[in-house]
Amino acid sequence: MPYTSNDIKRVEEKWQKYWSEKKIFRSAMDAGKQKYYVLEMFPYPSGKIHMGHVRNYTIADVIARYKMMNGFNVLHPMGYDAFGQPAENAAIKRGVSPSDWTYKCIDDMREGLKRMGFSYDWGRELATCDASYYKWNQWIFLKMFERGLAYKKSSSVNWCPSCETTLANEEVINGQCWRCKNEVVQKDLDQWYLKITHYSESLLEDLKKLNNWPSRVIAMQENWIGKSYGCDIYFKIKNHNDTITVFTTRPDTIFGATYVTLAPEHPLVKKISKGTPHEKSVLAFIEKAANTAKSLRMSGEERKEGVFTGAYAVNPVNGEEIPVWIGDYVLMEYGTGAIMAVPTHDQRDFEFARQHKLLMRVVIKDPANPNATPDTMAKAFEDAGVLVNSKQFDGTSNEEAKKKISDWMTAQKIGKGSVHWRLRDWLISRQRYWGTPIPMIYCKTCGVVPVPENHLPVELPKNAPITGEGGSPLAKVKEFVNVKCPKCGKDARRETDTMATFFDSSWYFLRYTSAHNSKEIFDVKEAAYWMPVNQYIGGIEHAILHLLYSRFFTKFLKDLKLISASEPFDRLLTQGMVLKDGEVMSKSKGNVVDPDEVIGKFGADTLRMFILFAAPPEDQLEWNPAGLEGNWRFVNRVWNAVEFRYTRGAAAQGPMDEQDKKLELERNAAIKRVTESMEGGFKFNTAISGIMVLMNAIDKYQPNPGDARKAALLDKAIETTVLLLAPFIPHVAEELWQMMGKKDASVAFIAWPQFDEAALVTDTVRIAAQVNGKVRGEFVVPRDADEAVLRPIVLADEGVQRHVAGKEIKKFIVVKNKLVSIVV
């Protein structure tokens, strides 16, 4: 019988049961074996697995199984990123507890994963919402607090007035709250931050070590960290004792600075406008800016709003008194929250100056338009040129002037070369319930007191009212909030905010190395053995946040001397999206294909194979039901070959004929192709096509029945096919391996086939002959033939002669075993 839909269920369940009962994928530290840690980004347990999970985890599973067959000690764990808002939404909508809802989802998810036949070490399964896990979040937080890397500060955050809670930037959609659609505003709140900027330099520098990360992820992180070199310049304020420090990357344009602009939130704004006729409009502008959503303010609106403060600043290079404005295009979070405006050489300043009729002065000559004046300029000139109107620096090229002016200002103490970063500290406070409680206590006597380590974990109370209104649910639980101060024993209050869930996922890869350690965050020896993750696989959407935070935590834990790796992930593969009809599969678009349905019809193996074959792993993948059926047919062809053509005959010797040699050649070539596709960056699509080519050769090989020698050769080719397929279609491969009468319990740990280079060397080769770059003939010639041998053969050819006859042969180029190229 061929492999039928009845067999699918029987075979897949049989082997899933076998793997699970025998625990064959349990991994243990073994100093004598080379380790390989393969990891996929763990899922948020939202229900059943979807096609995106299937793709991500299939890629990881094939890598894990391939490495097992290659003799590595493989660690391949799975867990759940289980804290987060959907659980609270479920609580609000359906009245279930976030905990019950989450654990139910985890059960569904686990079942889905098992149906795919993934080779996980289930003994290391973890969920971040377990107190046994988040206890160590709290521990890390305390360690950071001890070292000044976790701190509390007041700053402006996204606030939804209707939901009465802060929102992460990603929860603000077009300036509106993602849940209630109300306009989000900025609010000053006292919040916990992690000092990721402590590691700015090494986070940037170490990107250079990540040679096996996609270049665009590197580029995105570089952008995000955003190191920029420039100059701080000090502007004294007229009639005040205060100085405004501006940051600029263009010190070469300092002589063209005709006004200064402050961010509305700049601490000097209120002071310097006080008592001037402009005070009222300044206050009104600050108010307006505060009530405008940050995302809206930063959305790149063309119009630049601003008002005059009534104060003047002194340009330190020429003593000019220039007006101080505030403008909504200046951001308090970047640089110093103040800029010197050079409208002629910065497009934003240009627009602002035009709108508010401010003075402009050209200080760099545009080579293409040397007579340009502020009146004739249509836009700012931002390119390279020579300085004018810049006193002793006139005539200097602006690139040279950047350094010269910076050095000169430093010497004069009116400025200083400086570096600014775009990266900001990470706000981790959330007024949410379903997250890790921040282990801090507020005491009227002692101030902010950390929870002592031996009191951890600070457990999440089960009975918090979750309504989505009225602020943090934990604040409403008296038994939780009220606590004795660990220092003085007097009444105190607990912190009621929880941690952002990205905290949880920033170190889970370390916890897997000893997932059940109740004494320490992880076993140092285990972590030393398994880390770093050799191959990490996940979506590009985590290119910045999760991957940057994980790098930050790794560097911090290295500083604690808990690990020696300075980077967590050696190789990174970002898998592409799964599309249907050209659009990403999503519930809202109604174009999802349920993996369960596909498994029911074709089996997990066919699904795995299709998803790997249809596109390279990094590319988008278009769902194609016909392609899926094609892969189903292929699995069947292999099954039939084992069932009907495999003889289990004894090995028989004898000289090989041409047909035999061809089969052996194809067998060895297939091993080579597949192995190279795997080693050269996991090109599963070409690996599978390589196996298909071998299968085609097997089908063509039709020896006479009863020829024992040829039967043995055929058996060998079929065995190779099954072994090469084992990482891709593990259930069927196990079944076939057993059908072939192999005594080994599981094909999962059979050695990956090796090819014989000698079998790939043939006596003759097929070469092409080109005349003036065009192919004019094909020849079968002895291997390694040189010009002396080839010249007469090629020139005798009618097709070649047609293009050579009567012309002088200028060159005769031989590329051994590939082609000859004749130039006439």
Place this chain on the structure above:
RNA sequence: GGGCAAGUGGUGGAAUGGUAUACACGAAGGACUUAAAAUCCUUUGGUCGAAAGGCCUUGAGGGUUCAACUCCCUCCUUGCCCACCA
């Protein structure tokens, strides 16, 4: 505005300086069958031609080379990410 990818048959894709279109899907024709499904065989980049064969073809244009999908320059298009970042 900045950055990063990518552009190859009807479709997914292969080929990283050496015979473009491997492998698969789809399509057409055929075998088997009462019939269908399944399976197997043949054909399948375009164009001219009865054929032999010619010409064209990897987003467009140029360049380097005996030889370019591949390297260089200019441009176009699409996708993704970042962005009033001073």
